[in-house]
Amino acid sequence: xxxxxxxxxxxxxxxxxxxxxxxxxxxxxxxxxxxxxxxxxxxxxxxxxxxxxxxxxxxxxxxxxxxxxxxxxxxxxxxxxxxxxxxxxxxxxxxxxxxxxxxxxxxxxxxxxxxxxxxxxxxxxxxxxxxxxxxxxxxxxxxxxxxxxxxxxxxxxxxxxxxxxxxxxxxxxxxxxxxxxxxxxxxxxxxxxxxxxxxxxxxxxxxxxxxxxxxxxxxxxxxxxxxxxxxxxxxxxxxxxxxxxxxxxxxxxxxxxxxxxxxxxxxxxxxxxxxxxxxxxxxxxxxxxxxxxxxxxxxxxxxxxxxxxxxxxxxxxxxxxxxxxxxxxxxxxxxxxxxxxxxxxxx
Amino acid sequence: xxxxxxxxxxxxxxxxxxxxxxxxxxxxxxxxxxxxxxxxxxxxxxxxxxxxxxxxxxxxxxxxxxxxxxxxxxxxxxxxxxxxxxxxxxxxxxxxxxxxxxxxxxxxxxxxxxxxxxxxxxxxxxxxxxxxxxxxxxxxxxxxxxxxxxxxxxxxxxxxxxxxxx
Numbered sequence: 001x002x003x004x005x006x007x008x009x010x011x012x013x014x015x016x017x018x019x020x021x022x023x024x025x026x027x028x029x030x031x032x033x034x035x036x037x038x039x040x041x042x043x044x045x046x047x048x049x050x051x052x053x054x055x056x057x058x059x060x061x062x063x064x065x066x067x068x069x070x071x072x073x074x075x076x077x078x079x080x081x082x083x084x085x086x087x088x089x090x091x092x093x094x095x096x097x098x099x100x101x102x103x104x105x106x107x108x109x110x111x112x113x114x115x116x117x118x119x120x121x122x123x124x125x126x127x128x129x130x131x132x133x134x135x136x137x138x139x140x141x142x143x144x145x146x147x148x149x150x151x152x153x154x155x156x157x158x159x160x161x162x163x164x165x166x167x168x169x170x171x172x173x174x175x176x177x178x179x180x181x182x183x184x185x186x187x188x189x190x191x192x193x194x195x196x197x198x199x200x201x202x203x204x205x206x207x208x209x210x211x212x213x214x215x216x217x218x219x220x221x222x223x224x225x226x227x228x229x230x231x232x233x234x235x236x237x238x239x240x241x242x243x244x245x246x247x248x249x250x251x252x253x254x255x256x257x258x259x260x261x262x263x264x265x266x267x268x269x270x271x272x273x274x275x276x277x278x279x280x281x282x283x284x285x286x287x288x289x290x291x292x293x294x295x296x297x298x299x300x301x302x303x304x305x306x307x308x309x310x311x312x313x314x315x316x317x318x319x320x321x322x323x324x325x326x327x328x329x330x331x332x333x334x335x336x337x338x339x340x341x342x343x344x345x346x347x
Numbered sequence: 348x349x350x351x352x353x354x355x356x357x358x359x360x361x362x363x364x365x366x367x368x369x370x371x372x373x374x375x376x377x378x379x380x381x382x383x384x385x386x387x388x389x390x391x392x393x394x395x396x397x398x399x400x401x402x403x404x405x406x407x408x409x410x411x412x413x414x415x416x417x418x419x420x421x422x423x424x425x426x427x428x429x430x431x432x433x434x435x436x437x438x439x440x441x442x443x444x445x446x447x448x449x450x451x452x453x454x455x456x457x458x459x460x461x462x463x464x465x466x467x468x469x470x471x472x473x474x475x476x477x478x479x480x481x482x483x484x485x486x487x488x489x490x491x492x493x494x495x496x497x498x499x500x501x502x503x504x505x506x507x508x509x510x511x512x513x
Contacts, residue, residue, distance in 0.1 A: 055473045155470030157437045158487060159446025159453055159462050161389075164382040205360075206370025207377060215377040250381055254357075257380075261361035334370075 010231025030171030114321030143291030174296025214251020220337030
């Protein structure tokens with residue numbers, strides 16, 4: 001029983017006593033992401049925006065299916081070896097996930113955390129593995145530019161000007177397979193573990209601008225990072241990088257400012273997947289990338305690469321989500337934010 | 348209000364304990380942190396492209412009049428031609444690029460209206476002829492049509508009342 005109590009840390013964190021190890025990661029992205037600065041780190045770049053499907057939603061499902069299979073292949077596993085799948089996406093009722101993974105026949109825990117979904121699914125999967133409820137579990141998510149535009153904004157061919165604070169939804173999917181200590185790790189380099197998790201609260205500072213998601217999410221990111229550092233009694237420099245999901249350049253400035261108010265300076269080691277994934281000048285993406293696929297593909301490609309190769313020892317991965325609903329938005333509600341922090345460590 | 352006079356800092360936002368005030372301060376702070384399109388540049392671009400669309404319309408009208416058309420008829424044909432052009436542009440994904448540059452210059456003319464009808468039609472075609480195109484074609488243009496008709500009716504009523512007193 002003593003072990004059980006030890007897992008709880010501070011007010012909202014948990015520390016794994018049997019840290020799950022990452023057995024494999026896979027990421028599949030679209031053409032635009034492949035042309036971006038992180039292009040070389042992605043496993044597959046698909047030129048066809050439809051991914052061989054008939055609709056945007058179908059395209060996203062196909063992309064997710066391909067990512068899941070790639071992750072299995074890299075770990076030399078079959079879908080029956082995975083006990084639980086934790087996943088979600090941006091589309092209503094998680095249709096990209098349900099149609100994407102149905103043929104894998106893995107018991108599914110569907111989660112929704114907007115663009116923070118990778119953090120949420122990774123955290124839940126880690127809890128399952130650490131607790132001994134699963135020997136292997138997969139965390140997966142995806143987003144597709146066209147599907148997201150259609151659902152949340154305007155039809156693709158509609159002519160309008162995007163504000164400078166707007167972000168560009170990443171077409172991409174990322175999958176992580178976690179396992180307990182009985183598994184063998186096939187990749188070379190350092191083994192990457194999930195050490196701890198801090199689940200975030202919904203933080204709403206009353207921003208009603210759906211084209212400025214960075215500003216909606218920055219307070220949530222600041223809240224969870226500060227809570228994490230307090231719960232574990234750490235300073236920001238403990239991490240080689242504190243990596244947020246998709247705050248973009250506007251959200252990044254706000255986060256650093258808000259963190260200073262909490263008494264932490266993260267300006268030196270903060271990084272944002274949304275800023276890294278595109279070149280704003282050449283690719284005309286304005287504030288940066290966004291969407292579930294943004295942090296997921298960056299984690300499974302770029303971040304994992306740096307951890308495996310020992311360039312970083314420890315990172316705090318903080319995918320951020322703006323809980324935007326076209327219904328509540330039209331009804332005059334603000335866009336609340338959420339973020340979850342996951343500690344990844346290379347050993 | 349006093350707070351409008353000077354810039355809001357993150358410190359002010361985090362120190363504010365009352366939820367509604369905090370939200371107001373944060374929104375003001377976000378406004379300061381968010382870059383905006385230059386309105387002057389947008390104004391010039393809108394004037395240029397909007398003007399060019401009108402020049403094209405005038406050229407078409409002149410062409411039709413030179414073909415012995417009445418002015419009314421020429422105007423109708425001009426409108427049809429501009430709408431057709433805008434829909435073709437939308438289909439090829441060019442109108443979107445034009446709008447990115449031109450802003451209101453491409454939204455205000457009839458071509459913008461055509462684009463706002465054609466774009467949902469293309470997007471929602473996959474959801475079927477009835478529930479896709481049928482229900483969603485006026486997704487964006489719907490309010491313009493509704494309130495356009497409503498305001499012309501209202502003005503008609505006002506005009507009618509006015510004529511009673513003549």
